[in-house]
Every structure is written in structure tokens, then in C-alpha cells.
Amino acid sequence: MIQDISFGGRTAEDESDHLARYFVETEQWRKVWSDEVDIVFAPKGGGKSAIYSMLVSREEALFSRNVILVPGENPTGATAFASIQTAPPTTETEFVRIWQLYFLVLIVEELERYGVTSEKLKEVRRALGSIGLTDAIKVRRTIVTRVRDVISRLFNPESIETSMTVVDPSTGSPIDFAAKITFDEPNAAQSAAGVVSVDQLYEDVNEVLEGQVFKVWLMLDRLDVAFTASPELEANALRALFRVYKLVEPLKNIRMKIFLRTDIWAEITAGGFRETSHITRDMTLQWSKANLLQLITQRLIQSSKLSAALGVDPDAAVATAVAQQELFHRVFPKQVDAGTRKPATFDWCMSRTEDGKSTAAPRELIHLFTVVRDRQLGRFDTGEASLPDDLYFEAQSFREAHPEVSETRLQKTIYPEYPWLRDWLEALRGQRTLHDLASLQALWGCERSVAEERVRRLVDIGFFESLGPVASRTYKVPFLYRPALEMIQGAAEGVKARSGEDDEEALFEDATEVEALPEMGT
Numbered sequence: 001m002i003q004d005i006s007f008g009g010r011t012a013e014d015e016s017d018h019l020a021r022y023f024v025e026t027e028q029w030r031k032v033w034s035d036e037v038d039i040v041f042a043p044k045g046g047g048k049s050a051i052y053s054m055l056v057s058r059e060e061a062l063f064s065r066n067v068i069l070v071p072g073e074n075p076t077g078a079t080a081f082a083s084i085q086t087a088p089p090t091t092e093t094e095f096v097r098i099w100q101l102y103f104l105v106l107i108v109e110e111l112e113r114y115g116v117t118s119e120k121l122k123e124v125r126r127a128l129g130s131i132g133l134t135d136a137i138k139v140r141r142t143i144v145t146r147v148r149d150v151i152s153r154l155f156n157p158e159s160i161e162t163s164m165t166v167v168d169p170s171t172g173s174p175i176d177f178a179a180k181i182t183f184d185e186p187n188a189a190q191s192a193a194g195v196v197s198v199d200q201l202y203e204d205v206n207e208v209l210e211g212q213v214f215k216v217w218l219m220l221d222r223l224d225v226a227f228t229a230s231p232e233l234e235a236n237a238l239r240a241l242f243r244v245y246k247l248v249e250p251l252k253n254i255r256m257k258i259f260l261r262t263d264i265w266a267e268i269t270a271g272g273f274r275e276t277s278h279i280t281r282d283m284t285l286q287w288s289k290a291n292l293l294q295l296i297t298q299r300l301i302q303s304s305k306l307s308a309a310l311g312v313d314p315d316a317a318v319a320t321a322v323a324q325q326e327l328f329h330r331v332f333p334k335q336v337d338a339g340t341r342k343p344a345t346f347d348w349c350m351s352r353t354e355d356g357k358s359t360a361a362p363r364e365l366i367h368l369f370t371v372v373r374d375r376q377l378g379r380f381d382t383g384e385a386s387l388p389d390d391l392y393f394e395a396q397s398f399r400e401a402h403p404e405v406s407e408t409r410l411q412k413t414i415y416p417e418y419p420w421l422r423d424w425l426e427a428l429r430g431q432r433t434l435h436d437l438a439s440l441q442a443l444w445g446c447e448r449s450v451a452e453e454r455v456r457r458l459v460d461i462g463f464f465e466s467l468g469p470v471a472s473r474t475y476k477v478p479f480l481y482r483p484a485l486e487m488i489q490g491a492a493e494g495v496k497a498r499s500g501e502d503d504e505e506a507l508f509e510d511a512t513e514v515e516a517l518p519e520m521g522t
Contacts, residue, residue: 001305003377004306005300006299017463020350024295025162029051032283033055033285035215037282043462044263044361044413047361048259052257068114069217070219080140080141084227091194091236095241099244101150105143106140112125113490114328118205121205122203123234124201127196131150131180148355168233169454180196183198207288220258221259223264229450231267231483235268238260238268241258262284287360290321292350293324295304295366296328296365296366297318328346332346332391335348338395349369350365353368353404355478356458356462356463358465359462364480367408368402372393376397399428407483407484409480414480418461431487432493433489434476435477436473436475436498436499437455438495439495440454440455464476474499
């Protein structure tokens with residue numbers, strides 16, 4: 001029966017074939033589905049890609065509502081923006097132009113694929129063809145490369161009314177184009193020559209969609225892997241993207257649906273970003289304990305063998321919070337660590353997967369339960385398992401699973417995402433879990449101002465939890481990172497004397513049990 005249980009993959013891409021079976025349609029999902037939200041923010045592993053994947057999987061259902069989905073990025077594999085990483089644009093303005101032309105080509109090609117015919121749409125296609133963006137560009141990476149090439153060669157001046165020659169890749173023959181597009185409003189002479197602005201082309205497409213009673217949803221996810229060459233490149237690209245979003249927003253038949261990590265948004269807006277105050281159709285995904293329990297039990301009950309053994313109807317077993325709690329406790333032990341002051345199992349799992357901002361993302365929780373399953377099967381293989389008749393998992397499997405989750409989070413998320421902080425964190429290896437600025441400054445061997453900046457960054461990404469008033473602030477490493485860095489519970493030398501606080505006894509363990517739900521058995 002344990003072999004028949006699957007908690008799914010750590011990422012939406014890993015479980016795209018099965019996600020529909022246990023996807024929970026929350027109020028947050030409803031807002032996206034009903035077009036009340038354009039921009040979805042979430043921490044890494046917070047579920048934004050799951051919503052994106054579910055939208056893509058329901059393409060036919062959306063089309064029945066006259067909504068055409070246009071993915072702006074490859075769902076898996078190499079990013080469509082790989083060529084930009086090797087030779088990035090030098091200005092934010094150039095990025096704005098790249099986004100504008102790229103989206104326009106995607107929309108036109110998707111409408112043509114659906115058989116939408118209109119003289120105005122043909123005019124838009126001819127305008128794109130006049131700068132070399134001809135039809136039959138099917139690969140997104142190729143579209144980006146062609147758009148970048150066009151802008152580099154033609155649009156260094158603010159507008160163009162000239163000719164260009166490109167080589168037809170299929171025949172090798174030169175093709176001459178009389179360019180008919182400008183990024184500014186065309187003057188009288190340009191208008192007479194048939195030059196139109198990019199804004200006008202968008203309005204023309206919007207008019208075509210309105211006449212056909214269609215809407216386009218232009219979808220963008222995986223932006224965290226699209227521009228990894230440098231923070232400056234990422235900031236330029238994403239700030240330009242949101243500027244284009246504001247340009248397109250008034251067109252009611254073209255919607256941009258952007259899925260972005262909260263930490264990346266915080267980084268690109270840290271120095272000020274005027275467009276922020278004008279973005280209103282946004283939402284930040286948040287996961288409560290009840291949501292996360294529902295997520296785990298929804299996946300657990302997909303095992304037909306388990307539901308049969310328990311004698312429960314799968315739908316009824318997760319229909320209410322009480323039913324979910326009952327199901328959980330019929331499968332898992334009441335506690336991982338025995339004792340009246342120790343948390344219930346699900347609370348223990350949340351505490352071991354939360355970051356310094358007290359955010360427990362679905363990705364780490366799913367990973368923890370997946371490793372618990374694997375460890376339990378391993379204990380059967382070695383003959384170590386000792387289970388009571390009424391349970392399927394041992395507490396020891398949870399204790400063995402936590403270090404692997406911690407190591408994966410550090411090595412496959414934190415270090416790849418933030419390579420510049422590896423040395424700072426490795427200096428904490430084997431150290432105590434509670435620090436203040438003085439202890440960290442001594443550990444890093446740096447000036448106070450440098451230590452302050454490092455601490456700020458580590459708090460921002462959730463590696464540290466900041467505690468207490470500013471004058472005596474301490475910084476605690478959450479359980480999520482402790483095994484991977486072989487850290488020792490307790491306060492660093494001198495911290496208790498300076499702050500008057502110790503580590504878990506005063507600050508964590510008791511608080512966990514006080515906040516635990518009575519129904520969870522604490």
C-alpha cells in the first residue's frame with residue numbers, strides 16, 4: 001500500500017500528467033480562472049507554476065469560453081530567451097521593444113493557427129513581414145532571436161522608414177523589405193508611406209479579437225530561469241516586462257498573465273519602480289496550515305489501495321478539515337518526537353519546511369512526505385520497520401527524511417539561485433543556530449556595515465528569521481537549513497548575554513505547541 005502512495009513531484013513540471021487528479025481549486029485559483037487576476041506572485045515552490053500548468057491543461061475549456069491561451073515561454077527545457085543571456089540588451093528601452101514585438105508575433109501566429117481571418121490581421125502580418133518577421137516562425141527561441149536582430153539593426157534610431165535586406169534561411173537568397181513599423185507615433189510623411197506604430201498594431205489586433213468575440217491570454221512563467229546571467233539583466237528584462245504590461249492593459253481583449261516569484265519582484269522593485277502603484281490586478285499566493293493539510297491528504301487518498309484498506313470514500317475523506325485530520329492520523333503517527341511539549345506530526349512537518357519568514361511552501365512539504373515514503377519503504381527492505389497495526393508510517397521515517405530535504409533546499413535552491421552567498425553560509429557550517437550582528441561579524445571577519453548588508457539579504461531570502469527589537473535583534477536559522485549545514489541548536493557565544501534570549505526553549509518549541517490546532521491532537 002505504501003508503494004501505491006505518491007505525493008507527486010516537487011515541481012509542477014515534474015507532475016504535469018497527474019496534477020489534475022489532486023489539484024485543489026482554491027479561491028485563489030478561482031480568481032485566476034475567472035480573469036480577476038493578471039499577476040500571480042508566490043515564493044519559490046509556492047504553487048504558481050501549478051496554476052499555470054492547470055490553465056494550460058484546460059486550454060480546450062478556456063477556448064469554449066472564447067479564450068485563446070498563448071504561452072510566452074517553453075514549459076520545459078531550454079528557455080526561449082537563451083540568446084539574450086549570451087548577448088544581453090544594453091538598455092531597458094531595448095527590452096521593452098523586444099517584449100512588444102515578441103508578444104505581437106506570438107499573438108498573430110496563434111490567431112492564424114486557430115484560423116482567425118481578417119483583413120486587419122493580414123495588415124498586421126504584412127507590417128511584421130516588412131521588418132523580416134515573416135510567417136511560419138514556430139519556435140519561440142527563433143522568434144526571440146529574430147526580434148532581437150531586427151531591433152538591433154533597425155530600431156537604434158527612434159523610428160524607421162527604410163529598407164533592409166535579410167537572407168531567407170530556407171533558400172539562402174537575399175530578401176528586401178521596406179520597413180513599415182515605428183515605436184513612436186509616425187509623422188505625416190511616414191503615415192503617407194504606410195508606416196504604423198507598434199501601439200497601433202496592438203490596437204488592430206485587439207479590434208480583430210473584439211470582432212471575433214475572442215480574448216487572448218498571454219501566459220508567462222519560468223521567468224526565474226529566463227534571465228539568470230546577471231541580476232542586472234533580470235532586473236532590466238522584468239521591469240521592461242511590467243512596463244509592457246501597463247501598455248497592453250487598456251486593451252480589454254488582450255490579457256497578460258504573469259507568474260513571478262515574490263523574492264524576484266522584491267529585488268527588481270527595491271530601488272523604486274513607479275509602475276508598482278498602478279498594478280492592481282495582482283495576487284500573492286498564501287498557504288495556511290489548513291491549505292497544506294488539504295494538499296497532502298488530497299494526494300494521499302489518490303491511492304486506491306489505501307482508501308480501500310481504510311474503508312473510506314476518497315472524496316468524503318477530504319471533504320472537510322475534520323475528515324482530512326482524521327485521515328492523516330489514521331496513516332501517520334501522532335507525533336514525531338514523543339512528549340507533552342512536542343508538536344503533532346503535521347506541525348512538526350511544517351516547522352521543518354518553513355523558511356525564516358515562516359513560509360512553508362508546498363514544494364518542500366511535498367518533498368518531505370515523498371522522502372518519508374521512500375525511507376519507510378527502505379526500513380521495510382532492511383527489516384528495521386516496526387509499525388503498529390493501525391499505522392502505515394513510523395516517526396523514524398520523518399526524522400530520517402528531514403536531512404535530505406534540508407540538503408536539497410540548500411544545494412539545489414539556495415546555492416544555484418544565490419551563488420554569491422555560498423561563502424557566507426558555509427562559514428556557518430557547524431555553528432550555533434542563534435546569532436546577533438556581533439557574532440556574525442566575528443564569524444565572517446568583516447566590517448559591521450558589511451555584516452549588516454549580508455544579514456539584510458539573508459533575512460530577505462528567508463535564511464534568517466529576525467527576532468526581537470532592533471537594539472537587541474537576533475537572527476535564527478530555521479530548521480529547514482540546519483541539517484544541511486550541520487548546525488548545533490543554541491545561541492552563539494555572547495548572544496544570550498547581549499540579547500537576554502536563548503534559542504528554541506524560549507523562542508520556538510513552546511510557541512509551536514501553543515499554536516497547534518486542538519483537532520491535530522496537541
